[in-house]
Every structure is written in structure tokens, then in C-alpha cells.
Amino acid sequence: MEKTPTPTHCPYCALQCGMNITPLPQGGVEVTERADFPVNRGALCGKGRTAAEVLSPAVRLTTPLVREGGRLVEADWPEALDRIAGRLAAIRERHGPDSLGVFGGGGLTNEKAYALGKFARVVLGTSQIDYNGRFCMSSAAAAGTKAFGLDRGLPFPLEDVPRTGCVILVGSNLAETMPPSLRFFTELRENGGTLIVVDPRRTRTAEQADLHLAPRPGTDLALALGLLHLVVAEGRTDEAYIRERTTGWEEARAAAMAHWPEYVERITGVPVPRLREAVRMFCEPEAAMVLTARGPEQQSKGTDTVGAWINLCLATGRAGRPLSGYGCLTGQGNGQGGREHGQKADQLPGYRKLDDPAARRHVAGVWGVDPDSLPGPGRSAYELLDALGTDVRALLLMGSNPVVSAPRAAHVEERLRSLDFLAVADVVLSETAELADVVLPVTQWAEETGTTTSLEGRVLLRRRAVAPPPGVHSDLYVLHELAGRLGVEKGFPTDPEEVFGELRRASAGGPADYSGITYRRLAEENGVFWPCPEEPAGATVVAGGDGTQVALSEGPAASDTSTSVRHPGTPRLFLDRFATPDGRARFVAVAHRATAEEPDAEYPLLLTTGRVVSQYQSGAQTRRVAELNAAAPGPFVELHPRLAARLGAAEGDPLAVVSRRGRAVAPARITDTIRPDTVFMPFHWPGEGRANTLTNPALDPTSRMPEFKSCAVRVERVEAV
Ligand code: SF4
Secondary structure: OOOOEEEEEEOOOOOEEEEEEEEOOOOEEEEOOOOOOOOOOOOHHHHHEEEEEEHHHOOOOOOOOEOOOOEEEOOOHOOOHHHHHHHHHHHHHHOHHHHEEEEEEEOOHHHHHHHHHHHHHHHHHOOEEEEEHHOHHHHHHHHHHHHHOOOOOOOOOOHHHHHOOOOEOOOHHHHOOOHHHHHHHHHHOOOOEEEEEOOOOOOOOOOHHHHHEOOOOOOHHHHHHHHHHHHOOOOOOOHHHHHHHEEEEHHHHHHHHHOOHHHHHHHOOOOOHHHHHHHHHHHHOOEEEEEEEEEOOOOOOOHHHHHHHHHHHHHHHOOOOOOOEEEEEEOOOOOHHOOOOOOOOOOEOOEEEEEEEEHHHHHHHHHHHHHHHHHOOOOOOOHHHHEEEOOOOOOEEOOOOOHHOOOOHHHHHHHHOOOEEEEEEEOOOOHHHHHHHHEEOOOOHHHHOEEOOOOOOEEEOOOOOOOOOOOEEEEEHHHHHHHOOOOOOOOOOOHHHHHHHHHHHHOOOOOOOOOOHHHHHHHHHHOOEEOOOOOOOOOOOEEEOOOOOOOOOOOOOOOOOOOOOOOOOOOOOOOOOOOOOOEEEEOOOOOOOOOOOHHHHHOOEEEEEOOOOOOOOOHHHHOOOHHHHHHHHOEEEEHHHHHHHHHHOOOOOOOEEOOOOOEEEEEEEEOOOOOOEEEEOOHHHHHOHHHHHHHHEOOOOOOOOOOOOOOEEEEEHHHHH
16 A cells, blocks of 8 residues: 655755655655745755665664673663663762763754753753754854844745845855755845855855855954945945844944955955945845855854844844844754754753743743752853863763864864763764764654754654664653663653643743644644744734734634634744844944964965765765765865965875864865865865864854864875875
């Protein structure tokens, strides 16, 4: 009998493309087009199209592993779980709760992220929890919160992009990272709008632009200040908007006016006429947007850099207006939800602050614990990894592969090796799992139900379509079993819908309010935008997603509660007011500063890192997919022909890229799409071509984001080393 396809979403990036999956008689699933999801309308990139391959037992873990005599050997679940619980308890007994670390991932579902944060704080009692999303968009989150009082990646749906007048896309190569999203920008141009791309490389995305600005890596902050200077000098500010909807303009204006266009040209390398052209293109239409991604965010001044781009939006009246605004293109599959539900060092579920007494009381009430028993904020991701083997003696890690993805990766690998105990739950035997004392094989997207929150703030339901292989359990099962072994018998259900029900209560009243969202609604409505509070019984009128008042028909039961109406969710934020106490957006006065590591005689070039279309993040999954691996089999060093000529390097020659932290070797890829003072390496691979061996862990003072996008290097032909 033919099986009905199950509608679900891609396991990879934050676009969360809709797809159908159908179990195959021989095992595994088939991925097919699903046209009813408005973000991708059936389109999938190669990663999504081949996602079923990672379900194959041939490439994934199906048995727990424990370390014996220095080797990982197969074990059964009770033995593996006993070992983890026993070691965590013993280390906590000896060194205290903060000797236990927990590291999560932006690919974990909302339910898992929520349960992991609760497990760390309630069962282990540790403050030492953070996740790899810190390496992703934390600077944009910090800047958005400062300016608007709330961080939601995009405060409007992607469907608004084709209807605006101009988009400045800063540091995003979405033609490679999330290809189906490119159509929104193509439609923008077809509708008469313009696209400006800011990127040191002429990427496949920049090729689509009406104007490409190619600043030196790490100078996007100066670039934004230069544009704002010109906006003011040319009288293009929206004074009424500034007066009515913002605060802090005078200080921000003064800071921008100190950045003369000629000065900005010297810093960035972008000629003044191109700056003027960008200002004209951005200011002339009725509506415009700035969208940032990892380029400006992964810097040790990432928060200020994003703040400068937000200032540009505010000065021109572009935020909180229809078809206008600032947004961040979050990268990881659940990068948005992953930062909202408690696995971040300083956050509680619902995007509440861990050091807010009212937030602690609310969440502790849901968890049934004393608010004073909850630990305070812990270390950020890199600081936590750097502390391994010192006061943090054991680590439980879920859904992350920092041996490849963390900055200064050789040092991080050494810190992981120095632990007294490392437990990893993952789908595959990642490079980090290879170092573990215990490895647990866990379920993945098509084998489990759960929710994610896309880069638009749209909460989505991923559905289970196929049973996992024997011997594989969910992360929720892992936490349930470990909690029980550590003396907490209740509060860690294995049913994701039950966990989501608790998450709804924990998030109620918080900035990211999910209380009006249910699995049933997600299935019926193809996703719901947060905030979506639960309406009180008897309500008949609620606030609409665009800030208008919308009368709702009674219709079918709104939720699995007695509520008779549904809050419609909030596709568009800030149209009436920002989420600050006075409802106004806040300018933040920022000034240019150099990157943490400028080139010098010994390291005369800049390295910037990024992604290629056929690999995802640390590559732990995509490197195991034959088609993707064939398309992108290994790292490379992209360099300009002039630099190649200076080195005497030809296409494909092995080159050593050397920074103060180490050396990586990869073949040369010579192209004039990169600046002559810059080299580029994708970061998806381990081993001698690992780009993150080189990257600088200098941290942004606010977001604690490392400086992935810029560090000083030299390049040598390998035979010369
Ligand atoms: Fe999956 Fe992202 Fe590709 Fe869509 S763009 S198919 S979500 S990896």
C-alpha cells in the first residue's frame, strides 16, 4: 500500500524549507517537494534534497559507545547512561555543581533546547551552560535587543522582501547558504527594487546585486557609519520619525558625523562615489530594509557593527514600518528557537533574562523549584570551552561539533581532551564525539516530532515519519534517564508535545511568548509567528500580526485548551511601538575601531571564513552524504591572482595559511572575486585544512561572539614551509 507523505521541514538551515517525506519499503525515507510552505514553495537546495541519506545506519550511530582502554567500544544503553550519571555525580560531589558543563546546539528542537536548559539548572545545578548559537547570531541578538527591546531574527516575513524598495544585504552569501531564499531578492529586482550586497568577496549573492560594496574584512562598522554620515549630510534623515519613535539620536548623529566619507574610504577601501550611490539607492524608495548575517556579526565588535546598521535604518525611518526594517538572517536550523528557551548562558525560557528576579520566579514556578535554587548566568560558549579541564571538569554536549566549528579549534580540542569526563549525544560520530568517554546515538528530524523556529520567528512542526533504527533514542529520553539516575524522577517527559506544553507555560508572558501555540495549530496553520500569547477564555478580539485589531471567528477549537479564540501570531513586529519601556527604538552611539588583530609584517593578510553550498556548519552530517561530498570534497584557500603570482602559486597548489594560533593547509583556488589583501577558507572540515585552527577567539564585549570573520595570517607555498 502506498504511504502518505508526511509534511515536515528540512533538518538543516534556518530557512526551514518545507518538504514531504515518505518512508521507503527498504527503510529510510524519500524527500519530495512540498509546495504549500510559502518560504520555499517546493524548492530545496542539495542539502535538503539529500537529507534522507543521513538517516542511513551506514553513516550514523546506532549503538552507545563507551571508552575502554583508550578506545570507544559498543555498550548498551543502561551501561552508558549509568556511566554518565555516575561520573557527573562523582565530579559534582568532589568539585561542586559548576564543575559540570553543558553545551547545546542551534539545531536542537525547541523541546530539546528547553529540556537541556532545565536539566542543567535543575538536575545538575550548574550555571555552566551555553550553546553553539553563540557563534552564530549573538551579536545581532544583542544589538536588536538594545535597539528594539526584543530580538527576533526577522521582524517581518521573507514574503515582504520582494515588495520593498531596496535591501542592503550585509555579509550574507545566501545564494550558497540558503539558495531557495534567493528568489525573494530576484523578485525584488523584478519588481523594480534594488539589491546592495556588502561582502569582501564577490560571492554568488553579490553577483546578483545592483551594487556590490567590498569592504576590508572587519570594517563593516565604519562602512555603516560612513553611510549614515552621508544620509545626514545629504539631508535624507526622517526627522519626524526620529522625533516620534526613537531616542538617542543626537549622540548617534555626532558619532556618525565624525566618520567622514574619505576617512571611511581609507578604512574600508570602498570609494566615496559608491558610498553615495548606496545612500541614494537606500533612501529614495518609500521602504527599504537592512539584513545582516554572519559577516558583520562574527566580529569582536559585532554588536556595535549591527548597531550601526540599525542606526542607519532608524535615521531614515525604516524600522517598524510596513515593508521596511532591520533583520538578521539566522543560520542554524533552530538558531532562533535555540536562543529563546534556556540553553543560552544568560537566558531562561521565553527569552527571559536569567538575572531578572520576576523571570526566575515565573520559570521556577513552572519547574516546581525554589527560584533561589536556580544558578545565575554562566560563561559564554568560547569561555566555557576555554575553561574545560580547569574548573569545569566534565561536559555533556548535545548537537554540536566544536572541534571543527569553534574558534582557535586546536586549543578547544586540547581543552576537550583535558576533561575528566566528556559525554556526547549525537546522530553521527563527529570529531568531538570521537573524543568522548561516552557517546549516545540519538534520533534526528524524520524520526522524531518537535518544533523549530525559523529565521522569520515562525514556529514550525517537524513530524516523525519513520521509526529510528533499533538502539537509537531521543535526546529527551537521554535527559529523562539521566535526571532519574541523578535523583530527579519527575519533570523530564520523553513526549515532545508534553515538553512543548510546559515550554508554553514557561514562556507565557515573556518576550518570546509561545503560550497560544499548540501542535494542533502548527499542523493546521503551517506555522505560527511568535509572540502568540494564549487568549483568555471568552475573548473575541485580539491584536493582529500587523498590529491591527482583528476580529476572529470562533471556528474550530483554537488550541488544546478551552480558549475559544486564537491569537493570530505576530508576523510583523514594532509597527505601533518597539518593545522598549517607552515604546521607542534606541539609537546606540558607536564608533569605528580596528579588528582585534590587524595585519603586520609577520602576518600581512586577512583571513575571512565562511560556507559553501554543499556543506552545512561543521559538516558532520553533510560530509557523510555522497553527492554533497563529491560536490565539495574538502577545504580550499581562495586568493586573488595578484597574491597568487606573488607567492608563485598555481591553481590547486597546496598552501599553508598561518595565524598566531596555528597552521592550515589546503589547495589554492585563484579568483579575482576576492580582495588582494584577503584570503578566504570555508570552515566545514577537520584535519589539516581546518580553517578554525586559525581563527581568533577575541570576544565581543557584549555578545561574547568570537572574531571568526577576520584575523591576520600569512600564506606560504607548502614546499617553502
Ligand atoms: Fe534545507 Fe536550508 Fe537548503 Fe532549505 S535552504 S533545503 S532549509 S539547507
